[in-house]
Amino acid sequence: MTFAGRMSKVTVSPTLKVAADAERLRRAGVDVVDLGAGEPDFATPAHVKQAAHRALDGNFTKYTPTPGVMELREAVAQRYQADYGVSFTPEEVIITAGAKQALYNSAMALFDAGDEVITHGPFWPSIGDQVKLAGAAPVIVQTHMEDGFTIKAAPIVEAITPRTKAIIVNSPCNPTGAVISETEMAAIADAATARGIWVIVDFTYEKLIYEPVAHNLIKVLFDRMRDKTVICSAASKAYAMTGWRCGWAIGPKDVIAQMNVVQGHSTSNINSITQKAAIAALTGPQDGVTAMLNEYRHRRDAVHGWLTGDSRIVCVKPSGAFYLFPYIADLLSPAGILSSGEFAEALLKEVAVAVTPGEGFDAPGYFRLSYATSMERLKEGCERIKAFVRTLESTGKLTAAR
Ligand SMILES: Cc1ncc(COP(=O)(O)O)c(C=O)c1O
Structure with a gap:
């Protein structure tokens, strides 16, 4: 079948792909910590x-x-x-x-x-x-x-x-x-x-x-x-x-x-x-917007602290939106995980945490983590990410800390 030429220039949204992969695992009964979602976890007012x-x-x-x-x-x-x-x-x-x-x-x-x-x-x-x-x-x-x-x-x-x-x-x-x-x-x-x-x-x-x-x-x-x-x-x-x-x-x-x-x-x-x-x-009243903002700020600070508590994970503290964008390129190893795409895939497979690889944002070497989810799930997700990094490092699949 021949599609229009414009279709060869675009790709399926990578953020939607992560959501689909995570959903597949969830349906199979796995307790996935989904940090891929780009949407508020709050209910509509x-x-x-x-x-x-x-x-x-x-x-x-x-x-x-x-x-x-x-x-x-x-x-x-x-x-x-x-x-x-x-x-x-x-x-x-x-x-x-x-x-x-x-x-x-x-x-x-x-x-x-x-x-x-x-x-x-x-x-x-x-x-x-x-x-x-x-x-x-x-x-x-x-x-x-x-x-x-x-x-x-x-x-x-x-x-x-x-x-x-x-x-x-x-x-x-x-x-x-x-x-x-x-x-x-x-x-x-x-x-x-x-x-x-x-x-x-x-x-x-x-x-x-x-x-x-x-x-x-x-x-x-x-x-x-x-x-x-x-x-x-x-x-x-x-x-x-x-x-x-x-x-x-x-x-x-x-x-x-x-x-x-x-x-x-x-x-x-x-x-x-x-x-x-x-x-x-x-x-209508706008105080709900402020309440959500305050909660996101609280989560941003907590997640940033948890992740960067491991000095191998480098991460800017963002000024807006609800994503962290950690840099992991220095961790990647020719002997194991070669790209942030592979990192995200392995993270989902090994410890059931969904994040979005940087490649989708034209930024290999990074992954995106959404903190639009509860503090409890964020903590669990960060612990799993850090455990994943430690395990891979000990098996030589990620580069050891310098
Ligand atoms: C930067 C940016 N622009 C636009 C949108 C689209 O937003 P909407 O859901 O209102 O179409 C998104 C959604 O994630 C976004 O991140």
Whole structure:
């Protein structure tokens, strides 16, 4: 069978593959500690679920306008006004099936064959693959563990060529947890403005920032280049609503209208009941968001301490999102485990801990561990990881400590 040429350029999401492997083991009765999941372990807040019940009972179950009901687009605008002091109209918002579709719509609306799109690595795989599906080429500017994976403007600006159509910034970043500073964002915006380049921000983890740093990226961009800014975000992580599928893109009216065309010919509106739930999430009390953030911070600190208690595991303490990204390349051995992919496979097979290998994020030598699971499971997972490292080291399958 001959598939479209574009299919040869993309791969199945590695994060989904780990979940499938872990699920297979679980079904076979194994007690898997799943640190692969990229989603909150918390339940969706009660008032959000109640809004969904009301929508269902009220038969709010038909098609809605493709870009979402007006009340929800307004709710997004009000939330950003309250949180970031920026104003935009509902026509500058489209409601999408998660941040993923917001980013996908942006790619379809803006990128052509021959375009280059710069982003920073290690990166969430769909960013690169969506660029490829649009026929364009991702250009990856690496960030480095040595300086906490800081996203810097200078190397991104240096990567600009006459073909550059857009720069995609993911902050807080999956998998590194890095949070871009407003100064670096402003420098990127100034360079982009000078060259007529779009800036797209994947703001999916906007509510998950652990230190009190200024992160008003939307204001920084609106002040400088509002006509070429797209912000993509979602209810998924902030409100523990990954399965509901609600995200949004905020951008100039004409781009939002183009995204509406893409969405109108592909998925149409998102689930009607979800829309009512998302209105409740965005307009209702926000203290649940803070409570989850505090719990994630607590877990981050604990897991970071447990893992780095073994000096062979090197790991930056992340500023945002809910992942740790330990470096294990120095542990790999020609006599046994050769790559972080093999490390993750063996970890699952030997001690039933699921993590995501760095290869999936264009970062061999690392693995990603999600701390969006209970403290008890995190402790168990860390103990198993450390025991695994000790055992392999003693059998020569991993390099001994230096
Ligand atoms: C960086 C990043 N962007 C976007 C998404 C997609 O989020 P959603 O579930 O809202 O589509 C994810 C999900 O894990 C992510 O990690």
